[in-house]
Amino acid sequence: MSAVFTVDPRSGVPVYLQLKEQIKRAVALGSLSPGEQLPTVKQLAVDLTLNPNTIARVYRELEHDEVIATSPGKGSFVRSNGQPDALRKNLDSVASRSMNEAVREAKGIGLDRKGV
Amino acid sequence: MSAVFTVDPRSGVPVYLQLKEQIKRAVALGSLSPGEQLPTVKQLAVDLTLNPNTIARVYRELEHDEVIATSPGKGSFVRSNGQPDALRKNLDSVASRSMNEAVREAKGIGLDRKGV
DNA sequence: AGGTTTGTACTAGCACGATAGTACAATAGT
DNA sequence: ACTATTGTACTATCGTGCTAGTACAAACCT
Numbered sequence: 001m002s003a004v005f006t007v008d009p010r011s012g013v014p015v016y017l018q019l020k021e022q023i024k025r026a027v028a029l030g031s032l033s034p035g036e037q038l039p040t041v042k043q044l045a046v047d048l049t050l051n052p053n054t055i056a057r058v059y060r061e062l063e064h065d066e067v068i069a070t071s072p073g074k075g076s077f078v079r080s081n082g083q084p085d086a087l088r089k090n091l092d093s094v095a096s097r098s099m100n101e102a103v104r105e106a107k108g109i110g111l112d113r114k115g116v
Numbered sequence: 117m118s119a120v121f122t123v124d125p126r127s128g129v130p131v132y133l134q135l136k137e138q139i140k141r142a143v144a145l146g147s148l149s150p151g152e153q154l155p156t157v158k159q160l161a162v163d164l165t166l167n168p169n170t171i172a173r174v175y176r177e178l179e180h181d182e183v184i185a186t187s188p189g190k191g192s193f194v195r196s197n198g199q200p201d202a203l204r205k206n207l208d209s210v211a212s213r214s215m216n217e218a219v220r221e222a223k224g225i226g227l228d229r230k231g232v
Numbered sequence: 233a234g235g236t237t238t239g240t241a242c243t244a245g246c247a248c249g250a251t252a253g254t255a256c257a258a259t260a261g262t
Numbered sequence: 263a264c265t266a267t268t269g270t271a272c273t274a275t276c277g278t279g280c281t282a283g284t285a286c287a288a289a290c291c292t
Contacts, residue, residue, distance in 0.1 A: 051252040072269040073259025167282040188239040189289025
């Protein structure tokens with residue numbers, strides 16, 4: 001893999017969300033290419049000092065969002081360009097999340113404890 | 117008082133938020149007029165079968181938002197038109213909340229357990 | 233002043249989400 | 263077949279937000 005991910009457990013934002021968004025962005029922006037293999041669940045768990053379950057949750061949701069494909073014994077891979085629809089949805093998702101965050105911030109109803 | 121409020125504890129949306137938004141809307145739309153007295157904390161608690169604290173929280177936040185004025189021994193009253201700025205903010209707040217809800221719904225990241 | 237009505241403060245319970253510990257299942261490669 | 267490597271499932275813990283129980287304080291009224 002080429003990308004290195006980082007999370008901040010004290011940011012108030014759940015780390016699984018931080019990681020999920022980072023990967024989504026990386027894919028949307030091309031820093032992660034289609035077909036490229038993502039770090040192993042257990043490898044990432046070690047690197048980020050997290051539990052495998054936390055990583056697994058991220059990968060599971062990313063698979064549900066059709067951003068990656070994952071299977072036991074093989075690993076997790078960025079979905080090929082074969083699904084432009086999925087890619088499109090991913091971009092939309094990233095964009096709308098940014099907007100959502102902006103709205104939340106403006107309204108001071110952030111989901112973390114630092115809100116307002 | 118003239119308005120009767122209702123909440124649904126099983127909707128997944130915190131009842132204190134439901135009530136807060138209802139009152140905000142009622143004020144913004146004029147169903148609650150400036151100077152008008154709101155139901156007593158304890159009266160509303162009885163009517164809605166809620167704890168006084170839950171109502172108190174709503175009133176406290178509404179006071180912070182400058183929508184109502186409240187004081188012990190007297191009661192809680194809708195703020196007079198003397199503060200157009202506050203009224204304006206209230207309207208904005210109501211509007212942006214609606215938008216926020218729409219965004220949340222669209223993204224399927226609702227705050228309640230029913231989300232996607 | 234005394235009692236009544238109002239909001240408020242302190243505390244606890246409860247549910248839910250996020251994360252961790254650990255054991256399991258599926259695939260790949262030899 | 264065996265073994266290593268991958269993701270997965272089950273369970274527990276911990277923190278946090280929502281609501282409740284109850285006692286308190288402030289203001290009004292006679």
